[in-house]
Amino acid sequence: MGTVVDSGKKEANGSSLSEKKATVVFVLGGPGSGKGTQCTNIVEHFGYTHLSAGDLLRAEKESSSENGTMIQNMIKEGKIVPSVVTIKLLQRAMQANNNDKFLIDGFPRNEENRAAFESVTGIEPEFVLFLDCSEEVMERRLLGRNQGRADDNIDTIRKRFKVYMESTLPVIEYYNSKGKVRKIDAEKPVEEVFEAVKSVFTPLHEKVHFFGRILCSSKTRKRLPKSVLPDVPKKKKKSLSPLSATTPQATSSSRPDQGSTSDPAEQPSTSAPYLIPISQRC
């Protein structure tokens, strides 16, 4: 787990990504919106492996005689490196890692990235975490980032903003039209942004003890044998789906353990469809 840069250089272990059945979340937003910062928090909290396309490209620039100069020039001009290079790095990093949950940060950056990744790996993202932030705030953050990056100067920053508006926003729009975008207000302080991020990820991963039972997410529920699941009216199932809501608020308020004053232990099983007895733990 953790940020994978070096593992991108390791030999692939031979298993294809579709065989690995990887869960992928794309993390998008403008330069300086806080993608890397939030990914670090998500890794700690939810056990994902963080793959930053920018970090992988910067590492490749240092080590590759074949593509080094090209990558360096593209990054300095704020342009997007051809997919064939970036996807190879991402694929290698995923194959060399034992985890099956990946946060892919700063990718896909344009339509070419998106279509090529899908056709090469056969993977569609679980959802897209979109960190929404104004240029004014992003510019201020980038100029104060202080990581010695060649592209964090005002000329390149302006070029990166233009590329983001022209090439990356349409990709976010594409996923939005498929109901896959989880938009977060990224202008707030880091901790507040992460609270909103958590409420997007939690329903996908939660397994919470609740009145002597385990509260499972709808994803976990799908993997359970039918015999351990109580009958659930269709209407209830839908309202609890972690991916049905487009805002974190809507997701969390639909949870059965919040906002209810009645004792759930008193309720019939059909009113708490995701409560699985501990003896049948998932």
Ligand SMILES: Nc1ncnc2c1ncn2[C@@H]1O[C@H](COP(=O)(O)OP(=O)(O)O)[C@@H](O)[C@H]1O
């Ligand atoms: N919510 C936030 N509020 C204030 N500063 C932030 C916030 N999120 C990130 N930063 C800072 O802004 C800069 C850019 O963040 P980073 O995570 O590197 O962005 P990105 O990966 O999107 O380019 C860093 O110096 C980081 O510490």
Ligand SMILES: Nc1ccn([C@H]2C[C@H](O)[C@@H](COP(=O)(O)OP(=O)(O)O)O2)c(=O)n1
């Ligand atoms: N999918 C990608 C991601 C990044 N790049 C290049 C071009 C970007 O301007 C730089 C830096 O990207 P990175 O995601 O690290 O940083 P910012 O979001 O711009 O702050 O890397 C790319 O060519 N293709």
